[in-house]
Each structure stands twice: as structure tokens, then as C-alpha cells.
Amino acid sequence: MQARLIVSLAAALALWGLAAPLPAAAFTAYVSNEKGNSVSVIDTETMAVTKTVPVGARPRGIVLDRDGDRLFVCAGDDNRVEILDTKTLEVTGTLPSGPDPELLVLGPDGRTLYVANENDNMVTAIDIDTKKIIGEIPVGVEPEGMTLSPDGKVLVNTSETTNMAHLIDTATRKIVANILVDARPRAAQHLPDGSKLWVTAEVGGTVSVIDTATNTVEDKIGFSVPGLAAEAIQPVGLRFTADGKRAFVALGPANRVAVIDTATKRIEKYLLVGQRVWQLAFTPDGKYLYTTNGVSNDVSVIDVARLKVVKSIPVGFFPWGIAIAPR
Numbered sequence: 001m002q003a004r005l006i007v008s009l010a011a012a013l014a015l016w017g018l019a020a021p022l023p024a025a026a027f028t029a030y031v032s033n034e035k036g037n038s039v040s041v042i043d044t045e046t047m048a049v050t051k052t053v054p055v056g057a058r059p060r061g062i063v064l065d066r067d068g069d070r071l072f073v074c075a076g077d078d079n080r081v082e083i084l085d086t087k088t089l090e091v092t093g094t095l096p097s098g099p100d101p102e103l104l105v106l107g108p109d110g111r112t113l114y115v116a117n118e119n120d121n122m123v124t125a126i127d128i129d130t131k132k133i134i135g136e137i138p139v140g141v142e143p144e145g146m147t148l149s150p151d152g153k154v155l156v157n158t159s160e161t162t163n164m165a166h167l168i169d170t171a172t173r174k175i176v177a178n179i180l181v182d183a184r185p186r187a188a189q190h191l192p193d194g195s196k197l198w199v200t201a202e203v204g205g206t207v208s209v210i211d212t213a214t215n216t217v218e219d220k221i222g223f224s225v226p227g228l229a230a231e232a233i234q235p236v237g238l239r240f241t242a243d244g245k246r247a248f249v250a251l252g253p254a255n256r257v258a259v260i261d262t263a264t265k266r267i268e269k270y271l272l273v274g275q276r277v278w279q280l281a282f283t284p285d286g287k288y289l290y291t292t293n294g295v296s297n298d299v300s301v302i303d304v305a306r307l308k309v310v311k312s313i314p315v316g317f318f319p320w321g322i323a324i325a326p327r
Contacts, residue, residue, distance in 0.1 A: 108152025
């Protein structure tokens with residue numbers, strides 16, 4: 001009788017849309033805490049921090065290697081990239097990076113790390129095996145956003161002050177196009193099929209949609225949140241679902257993530273998260289989206305299917321970057 005009551009209650013809650021979220025699969029999320037000089041390690045199954053690891057000064061951009069064995073952390077104020085062993089959770093070495101590394105991406109060969117150096121207007125290429133700088137690519141003023149095209153042939157860097165997306169051929173490490181976007185571009189991402197490149201503009205308050213066949217801006221998406229001034233809506237982090245049908249855009253001090261239908265460019269919903277939402281990352285199964293909220297010092301967990309925030313996880317001081325890998 002008791003078992004039947006429990007089943008009936010669960011069915012009723014599901015019918016009313018009140019059922020608790022299913023436990024997440026076993027992944028590990030890593031969050032860089034910009035002012036805490038640490039990385040928070042989150043078990044996505046329990047949605048709780050399991051360890052806080054001290055790292056260098058002002059950690060921001062982070063990325064995992066292909067095997068998930070090493071986490072590369074931009075320690076901006078130390079002018080280096082630190083290597084965190086994900087098994088021992090200890091810093092095991094450093095890479096030279098140039099001044100003030102901010103964001104980084106792993107190249108298509110799996111051994112070249114491309115780093116945006118904010119203070120010298122350069123993208124630095126580093127061989128992670130030899131731990132040596134193997135190239136420098138001059139870009140615009142205050143480079144930040146870093147991403148690769150799905151085929152790995154084009155590296156994209158955004159420059160905050162020059163207001164451009166720089167397209168770099170990964171074979172030659174030469175710029176092949178400079179595309180003007182709105183003020184203070186922060187992040188860039190390609191649709192999974194590579195047909196479009198989206199670039200967020202923090203001060204411009206827009207997302208530019210670029211046709212990669214012509215390298216021209218074909219559309220711009222704006223945002224409007226009732227009760228918020230336009231200057232409070234600042235698009236920063238950006239991620240697409242694996243099927244490319246939806247985009248999620250972090251809106252900074254608006255404390256919301258915009259959900260966009262990529263076919264129509266229509267905003268489906270604004271999700272209220274923590275304060276000053278910055279970067280985003282999906283769990284590898286695509287079921288959850290994690291956001292770093294710099295002012296409220298937490299991570300919000302979004303159930304992607306239900307478009308609902310299901311958890312707030314306290315982390316370190318000023319969370320900034322995030323990377324998630326299978327355990």
C-alpha cells in the first residue's frame with residue numbers, strides 16, 4: 001500500500017510539472033574562481049563541490065585536454081597557464097603564455113593550445129608537450145573570446161576594444177578575415193554544422209550572426225527584459241545545443257540566460273540565474289547547462305529539456321570559467 005502511494009504521488013507530481021530533477025550523470029565540473037585564486041571541483045551527480053584547489057592569481061579561462069586528464073588554467077596575474085592533474089587535483093606544471101592570459105582553446109591536433117593574451121594584443125600558440133611557445137598571432141586590442149570551427153580549420157578570436165572577430169587559419173596561423181561586430185565582443189561560437197558564427201557583444205547588447213561562407217554579418221539579435229534597463233543586459237557567454245536548434249546566451253548583470261531558437265532567432269525564454277552570469281558549459285550528455293555567476297559566487301544548473309533552473313551550487317569567490325568532463 002505504501003509503495004503504491006509513493007508511485008501515485010510521484011505520478012501526480014510529474015503531471016503537475018513539480019517532479020524533482022533526475023540525478024545528473026557522473027561528470028566532473030571545474031570552475032575557476034577569479035578572485036578566489038582557486039578551482040572548485042563539482043560532482044554533477046550530487047551537484048555539490050567536492051574539493052577546492054588553490055591555483056595561480058586571477059584564474060579565468062580553463063580548458064581540458066582531449067582525455068580529460070589535464071585542466072589548463074589561465075592564471076592572468078601570474079602571466080602563465082597552469083596545468084592541473086584532474087586525477088590528483090594538484091598543479092603539476094606551468095606553460096608560458098605571454099602577459100595576462102584570459103581565454104584559451106585546444107587546437108585540432110590536441111597538443112597546441114591557443115591563448116588570448118589581453119595585455120599585448122596577441123594570440124599565443126603553445127605546444128603542451130614541449131611546453132614552449134611555437135607561434136604568436138597579432139590581433140586587435142584586448143583579445144578575449146576563443147573558439148574553433150567544427151572542422152578545426154579556423155580559429156576565432158574576438159578583440160574587445162577593436163570590436164572585431166578575427167578568423168585565423170590554423171594551418172598557417174595567419175588571419176584570413178576581420179569582421180566588425182558590435183561593441184566589446186566577448187564570446188564566439190559556431191553552429192555545430194559550421195554554417196554560422198555567433199558573436200556576443202557585451203556593450204553593444206547584441207549577438208551578431210555571421211555567415212561563414214561569406215564572412216559577413218547577416219543578422220543581429222537584441223534582448224529586452226521587462227523591468228531592466230538596456231545597459232544592464234550584457235551578452236557574454238554563449239553555447240549551442242548539440243543539434244544546433246537552441247542557443248543559450250549569458251546576459252551578465254541582467255542575471256539571466258536567454259534561450260534562442262536558432263532557426264527563427266526568436267528568444268524563447270529568459271531564465272533567472274545567479275548574479276552576473278558569465279560563462280556556460282553543458283554536461284557531456286547535453287542534459288544540463290551550468291552557468292558561472294560571478295557576484296553571487298555560485299553556479300546555476302539548468303535542466304535543458306525543461307528550461308528550468310534546478311540547483312544553485314555555492315563555489316569560490318567570483319566564479320568565471322567552467323569546463324565539464326566525464327568522470
